[in-house]
Amino acid sequence: MSTTAQPGPVNIPAPRSPQRSSQRSNFELYSWLFMRVSGIVLVFLVLGHLLIMNVLDGGVQRINFAFVAGRWSSPFWQVWDLLMLWLAMLHGTNGMRTIINDYAERDQTRFWLKMVLYIAAVFTIVLGTLVIFTFDPNIG
Amino acid sequence: MATVSGGTLYRGGEGMWTWVVHRIAGVAVFFFLLVHVLDTALVRVSPQLYDEVIASYKTPIVNLLEVGLVGAVLFHALNGIRVILVDFWSKGPRLQRQMTWVIAAIWVVLMVPGTYFMLKHTVEAMFGSAS
Numbered sequence: 455m456s457t458t459a460q461p462g463p464v465n466i467p468a469p470r471s472p473q474r475s476s477q478r479s480n481f482e483l484y485s486w487l488f489m490r491v492s493g494i495v496l497v498f499l500v501l502g503h504l505l506i507m508n509v510l511d512g513g514v515q516r517i518n519f520a521f522v523a524g525r526w527s528s529p530f531w532q533v534w535d536l537l538m539l540w541l542a543m544l545h546g547t548n549g550m551r552t553i554i555n556d557y558a559e560r561d562q563t564r565f566w567l568k569m570v571l572y573i574a575a576v577f578t579i580v581l582g583t584l585v586i587f588t589f590d591p592n593i594g
Numbered sequence: 595m596a597t598v599s600g601g602t603l604y605r606g607g608e609g610m611w612t613w614v615v616h617r618i619a620g621v622a623v624f625f626f627l628l629v630h631v632l633d634t635a636l637v638r639v640s641p642q643l644y645d646e647v648i649a650s651y652k653t654p655i656v657n658l659l660e661v662g663l664v665g666a667v668l669f670h671a672l673n674g675i676r677v678i679l680v681d682f683w684s685k686g687p688r689l690q691r692q693m694t695w696v697i698a699a700i701w702v703v704l705m706v707p708g709t710y711f712m713l714k715h716t717v718e719a720m721f722g723s724a725s
Contacts, residue, residue: 490674490678490681493671493675494675494678497674500667501667501671508660509664509708513711513712514652514712515652515715517651518644518645519644519645522637543627546624549617549620549621549624553621581631582631582634585631585634585638588638593638594640594641594642
């Protein structure tokens, strides 16, 4: 088979031609891959978090300020919570972005829903990060 | 359109329904996550205020909602692993239907003791401890 362009009514570039690939962004590929990589990490971080906080040793009934202070005195749980916050927020925001793209049909609606989503995501990530890094067990 | 002659409705297979539940669970968990970062941020305001708000998590109705949250997260996690196996495991696409029933079984096996421990205190407080 010849790979040269055939004369015809519509000029469609051959698949994998350099011009086509250089015009396209790989963002959706990286987004797809990120959902899988972050998902595997979150399985351990989030299910571990839920097991400790909700199931083991009395579950939610034993959680109070002193309990949080005890946990965040350890860098291990600080890193755990920080990593969980960032990965869960990015994973969740990217999932919401996909859902908005699927169901919001008007360009304006899609644009503004995603703006609200991104503002909420940045606010939550920044707030959560500041809380972990500036936590003071002797407050009040 | 969903209808063809005879008015039959496409009811989907296991794959479609896990996709639907995966989305609904994901959205629910995302909104809880926003709220959860806000309530945890109260540790920077005052220990008393944090303890007051966390006390609402220990009430019977919210306690029941927590079981729902854990169930949603667990399903999303298990089905996410199934999706990854379908994408990357050579036998994944062929076994996707069987994997759906495997994750359903794992979900039930983990949720039964999980629900017991999550609701133990609430049930004892409402109906009295057996001991």
